Amino acid sequence: MFPLPGKTFPASAEALRAALEQSIASVVRPAGPMVTVEDAGYPKLKAVHISLDGANAGERPPRRPQPPVGAVQPGLQLENFTVSGHPLLVQRARVDFTCTAREVRLGQARDKDGNPLFVLLEAAEGKVEVVVALSDLEALVLAGAKAEAVKQGVSVESVRIELQTRSERNLEAVVQVRAKKLFLSAALRISGSLAIDEQLNARLAGLKCAGEGALGTLACGFIAPQLARFDGREFSLLALPLGEVKLRDVRIAAGRELRVTAQFGRPA
Known part of the structure; x- marks a missing residue:
């Protein structure tokens, strides 16, 4: 889920970029600009890239967003979606985080206070990886x-x-x-x-x-x-919640580093 500032949904690709930038900056201290949006005729988008590289999540895990209430309406269609943190600083530990997905649908919803949310509804395929030395x-x-x-x-x-x-x-x-x-x-x-x-x-x-x-x-x-x-x-080991999407093939491996991987999306 992606909580948004204000009470209205973005009406353009640039408004979306600004809203996501403001939302994510409320839970991490960024090292630079975080959100890039490539338009394909809004609400269709060629890509959304979120870079958490060098961002600092502070000493405490961020609060989880409130869940959506009521119906989820059609929202955005993304050809490609990526989130990266190389590294993301979490409670002084350097965490490498990567989430990639293609053919993504985000729905529009609101929480119990009426605040707008984008909810990840579906992806053709995606992968999440978290690595900590x-x-x-x-x-x-x-x-x-x-x-x-x-x-x-x-x-x-x-x-x-x-x-x-x-x-x-x-x-x-x-x-x-x-x-x-x-x-x-x-x-x-x-x-x-x-x-x-x-x-x-x-x-x-x-x-x-x-x-x-x-x-x-x-x-x-x-x-x-x-x-x-x-x-x-x-x-949670996720930098951003995955909403309605369910993970599969979750695996954990330990050695000189702790590595957690998972897949999501439509089964092959």
């Missing part, structure tokens, strides 16, 4: 761990992450943390699983903490409530 995941976790640990007078020195794929949509994760308080050092082991659904929503589960020695036990004591907050939590 393991080093970026480690840096992200280290920054978060340091911020929480310093409140307890603990210094987190290092974080190492191990990922192992269990199936096409599930993986196991182990995070090794080394921490220090005064003259005491400790090693922590945080483990859990990650599952991806057909809309590229990720869910964390089974988060546990085990520590060595007195400091390790103490550290797990204040980490456990934080883990409980995230256990079972779901978050």
